[in-house]
Amino acid sequence: MSALARVVRAGVGRRRVQTIVIGLVVMIAVTSAVLGGSLMVASRGPFDRAFSQQQGAHLTAQFDAGAVTEAQVAASASAAGVAGSAGPFPNAELNLNNPMGNPVPPLTVVGRADPGGAVDRVDIVDGRWATGPGEIVLATGEHLRLPPQVLGQRWTVSDAPGSPSVTVVGFARSASQTADAWTTPAQLAAWTGPDGPRAYQMLYRFTEAGTAAQVQAGRTAVQASVPAAALDSAVSWLDVRREATGETVLLVPFLIAFGMLGVVMAVLIIGNVIAGAVSTATRRIGILKALGFTPAQVVRAYVGQALIPAAVGAALGVVAGNLLTVPILAQTDQLYGTDDNGVALWVDAVVAGGALTLVAVTALAAAARAGRLRSVDALAVGRTPRPGRGRWAARLTSRLPISRPVTLGLAHPFARPVRAVSVVAAIAFGAAAVTFAVGLGTSLNRIQEVEDIADVQVGQPHRVPRGGPPPGPGQPPGPGQPRGPVQPQPFDDPAAIERVIADQAGTDGYLGMARSEITAAGITGELDAVAVTGPDGARYYRMVSGTWLTGPAQIVVSTPFLTAAGKEVGDRIVLTDKGVDLPVTIVGEAFNLDDDGMQVVTDVATLRVAEPELAPSMYYVTLGSGTDARAYAKALTAALDPLGAVADGLSHEPDEMIIIINALTGLLSLLLMVVAGLGVLNTVVLETRERVHDLGVHKALGMTPRQTTAMVIASVVVTGLVGGAVGAGVGVLLQRTVITEMASSVGFRLPGSVLDVYGSLDLLLFGLGGLVIAVVGALLPAGWAAKTRVAVALRTE
C-alpha cells in the first residue's frame, strides 16, 4: 500500500465521527434529492406516462348507431392521419342499482371483449376482465369513487328488461377515460334490448396529435370517412389531459420548493462538513508536509478521505431515496393510472454525481488551501480560533447575570463567524422546512374543510346527482356538484323541507341549492348556476374578496370566472337564463372549485325571474358540535319521509392528493431536519475538537461535566435562535408562495383563511424549533465534551 493510501485509510479510520457524519449527511442529502427529483420527474407527467403506457386514444369518437353501420365505423380506421384504432365498440348509458337498491350515477357502459388492443390498453387494477354474461368491470376514478368492497358485489341493471343482476368482476382504468364500465359486447346487446346498442365507440391514434389543430384535423378526416351526421361527438385527448392534470400541477410548485430546500441544504451542509473536516486537519497536513508529502499528495489524500465516506453515503442515499420513492409513487400511480415504479436512473446518476462532485470540489478547495501552507505554518496553526475574533462577544456575555459556563458558550459562535453563519443557515433550512410543512398541511386541510362544511345532505330518494354519494359511505360533495346527465329533481315543497331541517335537533345551519344552466356575457358556453336559499349560505363558501349575497341580482363567483369574463368584484354582468337577460352585480369572489371555478352562485330569487318554478333540489346541513351525523341523518330521514326526501351523512375523508402531499411533506421535512441536526452536530464536534485544550483548562479550573454540557449547549443557542427566527420567516414566505402558486396554476386565488394559517404562538414555536434542532444536534458532542478527561485534553496541543 502506498504512503498516500495509508494516510487516506488512517484518516478515514481515525476520524470516525467525521467519517460517519460525512457519510450520513451525504446519504440523507442524496436520499431527499433522489426522492424530490424522482417525484418531480414523475409529477411532470403522470397522465402522459399513463397515456403513453396505454397507447391512449387521441380521439374518442361516438357514432350514432342509427346513422352508420358497424362496418362503416370500422372503415374509418383508414382515414387520413389515423395511425391506429380500436373498435368499434357498442356502448350505451345505463342506470344501475347497488346491492342496497340505491341507484349509482348513470354509467357509460362499453361492450369490449378484451382490455388490450392497439389503442386504449385498459389496465385492470383489481379483479379480472368481464368475459361472460352477467359480468361488469367498473372504471376507477373520480366519477364513481368506489370502495374496494364493491368487487364481487351483485348489482342490478335497472334500465334492462327484468332488471337483471350483474357481478362486479373487476376494476380497470383507462387513461383516455373511454368508459365508466365495460362488459362483453353480447351482454351489452342483451341489456340494451332488441333495438341493439345505441352508439358505437371508436378510438383513434393519429400520426400527429400534439396540438388541438392536429387533433381537429384527424377528427375532420374521420368525420369525412363516415356518412354525414354519423359522428355524434368526439373527445380530444388534450381535453382529457387538461381535466386529468388539474390536480397533478398542484404538486409541482410544492415539489420544486422542497427540492430547492433539499439541494441548497445539501450544498450547505456538505460544504460545511467537508471544509470543517479538512480545516481541522491542518496540523496533520503540516506533519505530512514535514515528512515530505507534496502539496498535490496532500490534496489527493484529503479529497480521498472525504470521497470514501461520501461515496458510501451517496450509494446508500440512492437506494434509500428509491425505496422511499416507490411506495409514494405507488399512491400517485393509483391516482393517475401509471404503473411504473418511479425509479429514474438518470435522476439517481445526476444526484449521486452532483453530491460527489460537490464533496470533491469542497474538499479540493479546503485541502488546496491547507496544501499551500508552509509546513511550519501548518504545524503552528492552533486548534483554537485565532485570537481577536469574537472578543467583543465574550466581553459582552461575561457581563450577563447568568452562569459563567453559559456566558462562555454564548460567545463561542462569534469566534468563528463564517462557520456560525453556515450553522444558522442549516438550522434556518430545517426550521423553514418544518414551518413550511405544517403551514402547507394546514392550508391544504383548510381547503379540504371548505369541501367538508356540510355534514348531511338532503335529496330525493333514488335521484342522486352524478358524482353524488357512492354505494356505502357517502362522499362529501360540498356545496355544488358537477353537472351530470341526470339532475336531482326539485322538491315540491321546499319551504316544508326547510322547516323540518330547521326544527331537527342538532341542526346548526343549512343551505338549499337549486341548479340551472346559464350563459354569461363575454364567456363562451353554458355555465353551471347554483341558486341558494336558506339563512346560512355564507358559511358554505370561503370569500376571497367582496361580500356574500345580500339579495337578488347579485352573484358570487370564483377567480377563473372573473378571469374569463375580464371582470372584477363590483362590476356588473349580464347573465342569460332560458333566454331572459338578468343584469347582476358581482358582489364577491369565493373560493369555489366547482365547475372548474366557473360556477355562478346567486340567490334563488335571481334566477326565478327567468325560472319562476325554480326550487332547491338538494339541501346541505351543518350539524352542531357533538351531533352524530349518522343518527341525525336517520332521524331527519324519518321526519322528512312524508315530504319524499331522504338525508344521508357525508363522509369527510381527506382527498388522496392531500394525503400524498401531507405524507411527502412530513417525510421531506424530517429528512431536512435530520440533515440540519447533523450539520449542527458536525459543527459542534469541530468546535469541541478545536477547543478541546480550552476545555481541558476549564475542567482543570473546576468546570463540572454538567457545566461543560451547559457551555457546549449554550454555544448553539444564539445560532439556534437566529436560525429558527430566520427559518420561520422563510417557511411562512415559502408556504404563502407555494400555496398561492399552487392555486394560481389552476387559476384560483385563495381566501385569507387558507393563506394565513400561522398564529403568533405557532410562529414562536417554529422559531424555537430552530433552537430544538440546534440543541439536539449539540447534545452528543456536549456529552463527549463533558466526558473528556482533563489530562488527555490538556495534552492535546
Place this chain on the structure above:
Amino acid sequence: MTTPLIELHEVTRRYDEGPPALREVSLSVAPGEAVAILGPSGSGKSTMLNLVAGLDRPSTGTVTVDGVRVDQLGEAASARYRRARIGLVFQFFNLLDDLTVADNVMLPAQLAGMGRGTAQRRAAELLGRLGVDRHAGAYPGRLSGGERQRVAVARALMNRPPLLLADEPTGALDTASGEEVMRLLTELHADGQTIVVVTHDLVLAERCATRTVQLLDGQVAADSALERTR
C-alpha cells in the same frame, strides 16, 4: 503529629501495556510545606501531579488530599474538589486567549458560583498583589511570559486553595521571567501556602522548596525530608 495535606499510599499508575508511570509510591506532604518533585522525563512527575490534582486516577493505591479521597471521586466531584482545594499552574500558562486577564482570573470563582462583583474585587486584589493589575483589561497574548505566569498564579489562587500545584512553572520562561516566578512562589510559601512544584529546574527547587522528592522510573528515589530524619 500534623495531619498531612497530601497522602499517597502505595500508588501505582499504569498506562496500557508499558511499565507503570508510578509504582507503589507513598508520600506525605504536610500543610505549609513547599515540595519540589524532581526527576528526568518519564520519571512520573506529571503523573503524580495529575493524581493529586484529581485529573487522573491511580490504578491501585489511594490519594488523599485535605481529607478527601481523590482517587474515589467522580468527574463532577473531582471538578468541585479542584475548585475548592487546588490551584493549578501550568508550564504553558494555559490562559484562555479570548478572555481578558481579569476574566481569566475570575473564572474559577465564577465556576464555583461566586457573583461577578465579588469575583472582580478578589481578582483585582490578586492581580495587584502579583503586580499585574495594569493588565487586567488586556488579553493574555499581549503579556510577557513572566506576566502570563503571574496571571496564571493569580487564577490558581482565586478560590484560596489550600494546595498550589505547579507543573514546570518556569519551563517556558526566560531567565528573568523565571526569576520573577520563583520569587513569587517563595513569597507565597512564606505566607503559608502549601506548594508542590514539579520541575527539572534544580535552581527552582533550591530557591522555592523546603523539601525535594526525586522520582526515577516511577519510584521515589530520594526524599530530602526522609534524609533529614535519618
